[in-house]
Amino acid sequence: MQAQQISIFLENKAGRLSDVTKILSDSGVNIRALSLADTSDFGVLRLIVDNNAKAEEALRNGGFTVKTTPVVAALVNDRPGGLHGILELLTKAGINVEYMYAFVAQSGDNAVMIFRFNKTDDAMAVLSENGVEIIDGEKLYTM
């Protein structure tokens, strides 16, 4: 059910981000969603791609520090309060969102959000129980 995200450590210097996109482009990997967290010294690039294994191998060969992390892709109603309803459920269940970002493509009338929780399995259980649709990784990568 959960999806895998690839995280890459980047030093804050010119051209590092394009080094990543070049490696992915050369190996035919398509980026489906991304988020970049940065500090004054370094950044962490998080990617959802269509082929994790290929992306990870290519990036490692390119000398990057890479890690895969389980995340949850959930459908969020694309209307006011859609995201709030989901966050409220999680707060009540004592689950923290470490970070989140939006998926590029929409699914019908819904937006797709990528969540990283402190308790991935618990979060998925809460969301399912409350009728929030979770998109399976395999489906997500090619959506």
Place this chain on the structure above:
Amino acid sequence: MIYNIEYETMPREALESIQLRRLQATLSRVFATVPFYRSKFLEAGLKPGNIKTLADLAHLPFTNKQDLRDNYPFGMFAVPMDNVVRIHASSGTTGQPTVVGYTARDIDTWAELMARALTAGGASRGDIIHNAYGYGLFTGGLGVHYGAEKLGASVIPVSGGNTRRQVIIMKDFGPSILTATPSYSLHLAEAAEEMGVSFKDLNFRFGVFGAEPWSESMRREIEEKLNLKAVDIYGLSEVIGPGVAIECHEAQNGLHIFEDHFIPEIIDPDTGQALPHGETGELVITSITKEAFPVIRYRTRDITSLNPEPCICGRTMVRMGKVSGRTDDMLIIRGVNVFPSQIESVLMEIDGVEPHYQLEVDRKDNLDILTARVEISDKAFSDEVKELQRLSSTIENNIKETLGVSVSVKLAEPKTIARSEGKAARVIDKRKL
């Protein structure tokens, strides 16, 4: 002014005869009381009686900092602890710092040498000395303190830190002599400026600066900003502390080594061969009056040269040039000795951190800034920024705790730090010294 005219202006011949007598007495004593020296001499096939001239000193084996560490803490002491009245230790070494001891007579000797040094630096009885060297295990603070008292000057034991209070004291007490590390003196100048205090209105005439390397351009900056004449002082705790050598304010050209207490040599650091006067190499020192902690041919790792030319101040003692570098990779950060290997051992103790690092030293606002680039491993990498920040601050705290210096850690991508290129790649020193 010269504090001890008899010794400081002694003709070479008389000085050398005193040196030989004192050297022979020291060798006999360490041979009898320090097992380390005894076995080193015997290994070299020598007994103290074989040293018949000053030139024979060159036959004796060297003593290294590692030898002192191997005999931690008191193994190199040449007197029973009953006779040791003071203990100091070198700054910032992991595991085993270098511990040194003093008898009551050693403390007297040291005070005499520091009284000579302060006098050469322009101080006399009527002066008030603002002593901003740190008091504690570090020899700087207490070394100057005892010398100032011996001289009969008034010493303010202000120690390091609390800079604003120091400025107020300088303004209100009117000290005429400043003793500090050169970098701290410039920091004081800036703090004074921020507080609207001008050194032009203060009473300072001379400053005695040491404990870290500094350049002629830094001297000019200090003299201009602090409105005083700046002289260089040299010493190291293994030998006695500050007061091994001092520049005279008359010439400001080389540091007179107090040769009635220390015999200096310059050697080629690679071959160990003695080099003639004028040539640049590593300074080696033998103490010839110390009781508790004599050192025989101690390799200081400091690079300099010796100049036997007569000096305009009248002192006959040989002058060493300003220290221009080190033969090892030791860095002096704000007066604290730091070896890159110490940083390495701190890194090795942190789970998931690679021992691949590069140190960069710079000087900003006249204070040394140490930055460590540390490669991140797959194991330590987290997709969460806060975890990575926690990792950097753990490294920073552990280094601060172990070495006593503040460091700013920058996480680096793997394999971006040069490998196997020796010491040079480990350290980038951007300070203009």
